[in-house]
Amino acid sequence: MDENLPAKPGQRLQRGVSRMLASLGHAPLSEFVPSGGLRIDVISVSPKGEIWVVECKSCRADFIGDRKWQGYLEFGDRFFWAVDCDFPTNLLPEGSGLIRADSWGAEIERMAPESRLAAARRSRILRDIARVSTGRLLALTDPMGISASVS
Amino acid sequence: MDENLPAKPGQRLQRGVSRMLASLGHAPLSEFVPSGGLRIDVISVSPKGEIWVVECKSCRADFIGDRKWQGYLEFGDRFFWAVDCDFPTNLLPEGSGLIRADSWGAEIERMAPESRLAAARRSRILRDIARVSTGRLLALTDPMGISASVS
Numbered sequence: 001m002d003e004n005l006p007a008k009p010g011q012r013l014q015r016g017v018s019r020m021l022a023s024l025g026h027a028p029l030s031e032f033v034p035s036g037g038l039r040i041d042v043i044s045v046s047p048k049g050e051i052w053v054v055e056c057k058s059c060r061a062d063f064i065g066d067r068k069w070q071g072y073l074e075f076g077d078r079f080f081w082a083v084d085c086d087f088p089t090n091l092l093p094e095g096s097g098l099i100r101a102d103s104w105g106a107e108i109e110r111m112a113p114e115s116r117l118a119a120a121r122r123s124r125i126l127r128d129i130a131r132v133s134t135g136r137l138l139a140l141t142d143p144m145g146i147s148a149s150v151s
Numbered sequence: 152m153d154e155n156l157p158a159k160p161g162q163r164l165q166r167g168v169s170r171m172l173a174s175l176g177h178a179p180l181s182e183f184v185p186s187g188g189l190r191i192d193v194i195s196v197s198p199k200g201e202i203w204v205v206e207c208k209s210c211r212a213d214f215i216g217d218r219k220w221q222g223y224l225e226f227g228d229r230f231f232w233a234v235d236c237d238f239p240t241n242l243l244p245e246g247s248g249l250i251r252a253d254s255w256g257a258e259i260e261r262m263a264p265e266s267r268l269a270a271a272r273r274s275r276i277l278r279d280i281a282r283v284s285t286g287r288l289l290a291l292t293d294p295m296g297i298s299a300s301v302s
Contacts, residue, residue: 015296018289018293018296019295019296027282027283027285027289028289045281045282047282119271120270122274123273123274123277126274126277126278126280130178130196130277130280130281130284131198132178133281135173135178137287137288138169138178142155142169145166145169145170145173
């Protein structure tokens, strides 16, 4: 039915989450590494520039093994967990948003509280998102452009 | 030799310019339409978040016919013209940068003076670049994600 289904469970949730965010007018970017580290499963920019961070957890072990999630909070105005329908949501810390997702879509079950970024920090994160997504786009549309930058 | 050469002369210059900018560590985006209009041939974000605007002119007529170029100045910290080696550069207004480009690369012949963006405006432009490039990336990597956002 869907030949391009991503291989890993976490990536399937990312795809569903990204589709849902796009349907809300957001611009979602997967596997975003801001300058200075960490890897954010999905980061998303609303039309007005609000930044959402979504951490996808495919199973209990995936969540238990993650000791760095609090580090993601400082990258967005709102933080969400995205899990599939079987995930035991009582494990998740309170005070964050909750998204139910599968490979094809998602819905927001609980809106995340707002923790508004400072203006200068928002600008830096937008800069990093712009640079990462533009770099990936160039790699897809003109691979020679990227090899030139590496040399 | 190069099967993917862009069809239009202006797009060929854009490709060469983008490769050169990538080699400088910039993240270039072609044919960027910021919210509120105009179409910028190449907009580019440096590692520190400086924004460059490049207007590509393939011939004299292309330049003479452009009555809106001054509108581009407010979108970047520096503004450049990019032209091929045959272009009569005495036509170009002073006080802007000059890039010589072809389909494969480019070089900066004259650095553009800096006209530094206000912080809030920079943040809005970075937001728009992030949203446009992330949207294009999603269209390429998961076309269904975009059709969902249209419906």
